[in-house]
Amino acid sequence: MKRLSWLAAALLVAAPALAACGTESTKPSGDSGGDDARALTVASSDDACEVSATEAPAGTISFDVTNTGSQVTEFYLLAEDGLRIVAEVENIGPNITRALTASVPAGTYVTACKPGMTGDGIRAEFTVTESDEEVEVSADEQELVTQAQDNYAAYVQDQSDQLLVKTREFVELYKAGDQDDEARALYADARTHWERIETVAESFGDLDPKMDAREADLEPGQKWTGWHLIEKDLWPARAGKYKSLTAQERATYADDLLANTETLDGRIQELTFTVDQIANGSRGLLEEVATGKVTGEEEYWSRTDLWDFQANVDGAKVGFDGVKPLLEQKDPELATELESRFDELQELLDAQRTDEGFRYYDELSGDEIKALSDAVNALSEPLSRLTAAVLS
Amino acid sequence: MAAAGAAGAFAAGRATADPGAGPVASRAAAYDFRGPHQAGIVTPAQDRLHFAAFDVTTDSREELVTLLQAWTVAAERMTKGHGAGEIGPVEGSLDLPPDDTGEAIGLPASGLTITFGFGPGLFRDEQGRDRFGLAERQPEALQTLPHFPADNLDPARSYGDLCIQACADDPQVAVHAIRNLVRIGFGTVAVRWSQLGFGRTSSTSTSQDTPRNLFGFKDGTANVKAEEGDVLEQHVWVGEGDDARGGWLAGGSYLVTRRINMTIEVWDRQPLGDQEAFVGRTKGSGAPLSGGEEFSSPDFEMPGRSGPIIAADAHVRVVHPEQHGGAKMLRRGYNFVDGSDALGGLNAGLFFIAYVRDPRTGFIPIQNAMAKSDALMEYLKVTGSALFAVPPGVQPGEWVGQSLFA
Numbered sequence: 001m002k003r004l005s006w007l008a009a010a011l012l013v014a015a016p017a018l019a020a021c022g023t024e025s026t027k028p029s030g031d032s033g034g035d036d037a038r039a040l041t042v043a044s045s046d047d048a049c050e051v052s053a054t055e056a057p058a059g060t061i062s063f064d065v066t067n068t069g070s071q072v073t074e075f076y077l078l079a080e081d082g083l084r085i086v087a088e089v090e091n092i093g094p095n096i097t098r099a100l101t102a103s104v105p106a107g108t109y110v111t112a113c114k115p116g117m118t119g120d121g122i123r124a125e126f127t128v129t130e131s132d133e134e135v136e137v138s139a140d141e142q143e144l145v146t147q148a149q150d151n152y153a154a155y156v157q158d159q160s161d162q163l164l165v166k167t168r169e170f171v172e173l174y175k176a177g178d179q180d181d182e183a184r185a186l187y188a189d190a191r192t193h194w195e196r197i198e199t200v201a202e203s204f205g206d207l208d209p210k211m212d213a214r215e216a217d218l219e220p221g222q223k224w225t226g227w228h229l230i231e232k233d234l235w236p237a238r239a240g241k242y243k244s245l246t247a248q249e250r251a252t253y254a255d256d257l258l259a260n261t262e263t264l265d266g267r268i269q270e271l272t273f274t275v276d277q278i279a280n281g282s283r284g285l286l287e288e289v290a291t292g293k294v295t296g297e298e299e300y301w302s303r304t305d306l307w308d309f310q311a312n313v314d315g316a317k318v319g320f321d322g323v324k325p326l327l328e329q330k331d332p333e334l335a336t337e338l339e340s341r342f343d344e345l346q347e348l349l350d351a352q353r354t355d356e357g358f359r360y361y362d363e364l365s366g367d368e369i370k371a372l373s374d375a376v377n378a379l380s381e382p383l384s385r386l387t388a389a390v391l392s
Numbered sequence: 393m394a395a396a397g398a399a400g401a402f403a404a405g406r407a408t409a410d411p412g413a414g415p416v417a418s419r420a421a422a423y424d425f426r427g428p429h430q431a432g433i434v435t436p437a438q439d440r441l442h443f444a445a446f447d448v449t450t451d452s453r454e455e456l457v458t459l460l461q462a463w464t465v466a467a468e469r470m471t472k473g474h475g476a477g478e479i480g481p482v483e484g485s486l487d488l489p490p491d492d493t494g495e496a497i498g499l500p501a502s503g504l505t506i507t508f509g510f511g512p513g514l515f516r517d518e519q520g521r522d523r524f525g526l527a528e529r530q531p532e533a534l535q536t537l538p539h540f541p542a543d544n545l546d547p548a549r550s551y552g553d554l555c556i557q558a559c560a561d562d563p564q565v566a567v568h569a570i571r572n573l574v575r576i577g578f579g580t581v582a583v584r585w586s587q588l589g590f591g592r593t594s595s596t597s598t599s600q601d602t603p604r605n606l607f608g609f610k611d612g613t614a615n616v617k618a619e620e621g622d623v624l625e626q627h628v629w630v631g632e633g634d635d636a637r638g639g640w641l642a643g644g645s646y647l648v649t650r651r652i653n654m655t656i657e658v659w660d661r662q663p664l665g666d667q668e669a670f671v672g673r674t675k676g677s678g679a680p681l682s683g684g685e686e687f688s689s690p691d692f693e694m695p696g697r698s699g700p701i702i703a704a705d706a707h708v709r710v711v712h713p714e715q716h717g718g719a720k721m722l723r724r725g726y727n728f729v730d731g732s733d734a735l736g737g738l739n740a741g742l743f744f745i746a747y748v749r750d751p752r753t754g755f756i757p758i759q760n761a762m763a764k765s766d767a768l769m770e771y772l773k774v775t776g777s778a779l780f781a782v783p784p785g786v787q788p789g790e791w792v793g794q795s796l797f798a
Contacts (some may be wrong), residue, residue, distance in 0.1 A: 067683065072694060072701050089698040094683030096674060117697060219541040219764060287658050294735065366734060373735040377657060384661035 038062065042113065044092070045069040049113030049122035054174075056126075058106040065089055066097040071116045077102055078110040082123070089119075103392070106130045107135070108336070141326065145275055148322040150279045153271065155318050156200055160197045160268040166190035167261045171254035174230060177247055183383030184234050188299075188307035188357060191227060195311030199284040200271065201264060211260050214300065225256050228301070235301040245342040275323055282319030285312040286380045294373045296361040306358035310349050317342055323390045331389040334382060341379040348375050395641040421561070422501035425468040427785040428643055429629065430792075433722065433747050435616040436597040438559040441589030441726040442566040443649065444551025444574065445778055446581040448514060457797055459580045463508070463556075463573055464791040473501035476572035482630030488796060493575070495568050498606065502562040506569055509647045509780030509794045512536055513553040513736030522788050533646060533750050541763040542774065549651055549776035552584045557647070557745070559724075563590065585776070587651065589726020589743045592606045596724060602678060602686065605742055606654055606727050607771075610678035612713070613686055616722040627720040627754060628747050640795035643784030646751045648721075650730075650744040652758075655790030659736050659771045670767040672706030680708060705767040713756055719754050721746040741772070751779055 038061045038100040043050040046069035063073040072093055077086045077100070086109065087102035106128050112121035170190045173183035194201055194212070202208040209217070218224055230253060236242040245253070273281075292298040293309040320338060327335045348371055352359045364372075406435045423431045450456060464522070466476045475481050477491025482647030484490055515530035517523055536551065558569040574583055593605045594612030598619050605611040618625050625631075632642045659667070664675060672690065673680050679699050680690035690708055694701050702709050713720050724747065729740040763769060 072682075072696050074697070091681070091701055093679075093681050093694070093701055095685065095688075096679060096683055117695065174406070216544060217542055219760075220538060222541075283661065285662070290658055291655055370735055373737075377736075380657075380661055384663075388663070 021138055031208050033224070040064070042066065042075055042111070043068050044073040044075060044113035044115060044122075044384050046071065046115050047122070049075075049111065049124065051111050051124060051126065054124070054126060054198050055129055056104075057131035057133065058104060058128050060101060061104050061128070061130055062099055063089075064097055065092055065113075066093050067092045067115075069115045070094055074114040074121070075100060075113065076110075076112040076121065077104070077126070078112060078123075080110070081110045082110045100131045103179060104128050105252065124300055141329070144325045144329075148275055148278060148326065149273055152273050152319065152322045155322075156197050156273070157269055158272065159197045159315075160201075162266045163193035164261050164265045166193065167258055171258050174234070175247075175251050175254045177250070180234060183253065184302070185230065185356070187234065187302060188304035191304075192307055192314075194227075194313040195288075195308045196315035198288055198315065199281045200268065204264065204267060207260050211264070214297070225253055226260070227257065229253055230257065231299065232301045235303075275326065275390055276387050278319045279323050282316040282323075282386060283380070283383050285304075285316040285319070286383055288312050288377060290373075290376050290380060294369065294376055296369075299361065303360035303362050304358070305361040306349070306352055306364075310358065313342075313345060313349065320383075320386065323386070326390050327386070330392050334385060334389050337382050338386070341375075341382060345372075345375040345379050348372055414719050420485060421503040422472060423503060423505050423795050425471045425506070425786065426788055427678045428787075430505075430507045430644070430782060431471070431556055431785075432507035432559050433573070433628070433645060433724070433782070434596060434624065435503075435505050435559070436600055436618065437592040437594055437724055438505070438561045438566075438593055439590075440502045440560055440566045441592075441745075442558045442562040442563075442570040442586065443589070443743065443745075444556050444558075444570045444586040445511070445553040445582045445584045445649075446556075446577065448523070448553040448580070449582050450580045451523065452508075453797075455580050457791075459577055460508075460793050460797075461791040462576050464786060466573060466576055466793070467506040467508075467569070468786075470496075470499060470569050470572065471504045471506060473499070473504075475652050476569075476576070476713070493568065493571055495571075496565055497567055499562060499568075502560040502565040503567050504558065504569060507557040507559075507647075507782060508574070509555040509779050509782040510534075510793065510796065511552045511554060511778065513551065520669040526796065529637055529640060531641055531781060533635065533752050534638070534779065537648070537751070537777055537779050538756065540774070542769055542772075543763070543777065544773050544775055545777050546775050549585045549587075552780070553582060555647065555649075555778065555780045558770040560742070563588070570632075587649075587728060587743050587776070588730075589728050591727040593725045593727055593742055594723040596722065606656065606729075606740055607659060607667070607768075609667075609673065609675055610686065611725075611742075612723050613673075613678055616720050623720060624722070626748055628722045630749055634750065638781070640798070641781055641783060644742050644777070645722075645747040645749065645782045645783045646754075647780040648746045648748065648751060649776065649778045649780075650774055652742045652744050653739065653773045654741040655737070655771050655773070657738055662771075669703055670705075670707060670771075672702045672708030681706070704766050707762075707766050707768045710761050710766040715756050715761065717753075719758060721748045721754050721758070747782070 019172040038056050038059055040056060040061065040063050041052040042063050044065060044067050063075060067073045072091060074088065074090045074092065076088045078084060079086055086104065087100055089098045109126040109128060110123050111126045112123045114121035152353045165266055166186065167190055170183060170186045173179045173186060202212060213224060213226055214228050215224060233245045236244065289309055289312045293305050293312060296305050298308050299305045299355040322334055415750060423435055425431060448456060470476055475492030479491045481490045481492040481494035481497055489629045512534050515523065515526045556570060556573055558566045560566040570586060592603050594615050595602050596615060596618055598617050602610040602613050616627060628645050630641045630644050668674055668681065678686040680688055682691035682694040690702055690712065692700060692702055692709055709715065724745040728743045729738055731739055733739045746755060786792050
């Protein structure tokens with residue numbers, strides 16, 4: 001059970017249509033080639049928006065925005081129409097400075113500070129003059145974005161559908177009482193669809209604890225339900241003096257899991273995703289691998305951790321593949337690196353495949369686990385730069 | 393881990409070195425072992441820690457008392473920069489092992505403080521049986537801490553009948569102290585676990601800069617400070633009438649230790665903006681995201697783009713005294729790195745130490761809130777836990793814990 005905030009938080013935000021070739025950061029970034037004409041400062045007070053210059057040469061322009069007012073402010077660089085957001089930085093608390101860096105071609109723009117985060121903001125015209133520094137604008141970028149968003153939403157919905165179908169089948173087998181072998185055989189397979197979209201699935205804070213909590217995650221007084229409770233009942237070997245659930249208890253927990261899966265599926269059908277959510281989701285899935293799967297903690301009873309591992313990697317790869325066309329325009333080296341790191345990890349996983357799926361976690365040697373962990377680290381480090389690269 | 397806290401006194405100004413000389417305490421500083429409160433609580437947090445927890449192996453009350461008396465003598469000597477024994481590391485017979493182990497020869501006191509505590513197991517065994525005729529004096533609040541969500545405790549790094557916290561500005565001096573006290577205790581007590589800490593994560597005096605934890609953030613900005621006399625009385629020192637069975641503990645405190653592992657590698661891959669959102673402060677200055685500078689009060693109401701600018705699950709909000717009826721603790725934790733784990737990840741984190749007047753109000757509710765809703769929990773795993781009652785200071789002619797056995 002994890003609480004990743006990326007989706008939940010993002011859902012609350014009316015994300016500016018991808019927009020931007022802007023990156024916000026917290027440190028002054030006037031180090032872009034030492035070109036002072038492109039390093040601007042902004043003082044945003046409650047009633048003024050003082051930009052240190054009204055023009056700058058085309059290229060990578062940075063704005064160090066200091067909030068000199070008393071309420072939270074925002075700063076926008078808008079297109080000439082005053083509507084389209086070129087770049088923005090939000091949530092600047094009083095007396096705090098945030099830097100905004102954007103790659104801006106020549107043209108006429110509008111700057112806006114928005115103290116209190118409401119209204120049109122305090123606006124001024126801003127001119128970007130022709131310069132030697134080429135700024136490439138990709139005409140088909142928006143198309144790539146739309147495609148990535150649509151594909152990812154379709155993938156998530158499909159996985160959720162499959163999760164529901166297999167969960168239905170699984171709980172029937174489990175409730176039957178005399179088909180535990182079949183239930184055990186389907187357990188990891190069904191969960192694969194959860195794990196592929198885990199960062200989405202667990203973002204519903206009311207459902208995740210009911211569906212995917214591990215025993216050690218429980219709060220005092222919290223009732224344990226969901227996949228892992230059933231897992232323990234199906235694989236009680238490690239539990240010592242474990243008392244098996246009665247047929248009635250089995251039915252209760254099985255029906256509860258199915259009902260929650262139905263609720264989850266209904267909600268997932270409504271979701272849309274921005275490219276940064278897709279990229280963050282890819283990173284998040286690898287974090288799930290690093291903290292739960294490669295350590296053998298997720299499937300403590302069944303030891304089917306490698307199924308989950310593969311499923312997390314599947315989902316991360318789908319997210320990466322979705323934004324790759326964008327990434328190839330913005331940072332082709334990172335795209336190549338990530339591609340080969342995914343391949344290297346996949347090779348190690350493939351080596352653990354068996355007829356029924358994967359070897360069980362307790363069958364892996366220390367060296368094999370270490371090699372998998374090393375490959376996860378090797379992939380995760382560059383993957384942590386994916387979102388910023390795609391948005392740049 | 394940064395939240396409320398308290399701390400440190402240069403033992404009521406009785407240090408032999410001038411602690412006001414600057415943020416970095418002089419390595420020659422020595423603190424009085426004796427006083428109304430034990431040293432090592434409000435003492436300005438030293439740079440290094442060696443903490444040891446013990447199981448009592450004897451069933452003789454007399455042997456236990458004898459050990460506490462011997463520990464008192466040795467501890468007082470070492471805090472003055474002397475050897476653990478009367479003879480010395482190289483002054484004795486060639487036919488005997490020296491009564492001091494010798495690695496601190498030539499080293500100054502280095503601000504060494506040695507602080508003793510008593511765990512629940514000193515009073516009753518696991519079956520609830522009185523071990524040393526002390527059961528009637530076990531304070532209500534001195535119980536094994538409850539299980540908190542996401543606790544992943546290693547029993548071999550948790551609990552203990554007795555504890556010794558040795559802090560110094562030189563790691564060799566802190567280790568020397570524990571090593572020699574352990575040696576004196578063989579036959580009466582056995583080490584259950586011990587922990588080294590290498591960088592203080594809290595300042596316990598206004599004279600100290602706020603240090604950083606291994607997440608890279610300033611930690612302990614809002615800690616209780618030695619200079620806050622009233623706050624110490626209210627939140628750190630056990631009062632005369634606090635507990636009908638624990639009158640002996642008046643002037644003492646409760647010591648909570650938590651070994652909190654950080655998933656360092658995963659944390660390091662979080663974007664800076666996310667890291668700051670999880671903590672609720674900027675990484676550079678430590679100012680709350682609601683603005684100002686490090687010591688500005690966080691404004692939890694200030695709106696941001698999506699909800700309050702300090703998020704609902706930001707660490708600074710979840711553990712803030714405002715959320716817990718004003719409860720404060722004096723935190724005195726240390727960073728630790730115990731090498732790397734089997735997967736090559738740093739076995740590292742925060743060895744959390746807090747002193748509170750009553751853990752039932754000063755620690756447990758805050759820990760529950762943190763385990764339940766703090767964004768940082770995603771990157772934390774608690775692997776050790778213990779609670780001890782820290783008896784009051786040792787007055788001239790007394791031995792540590794005497795009031796309990798009186």
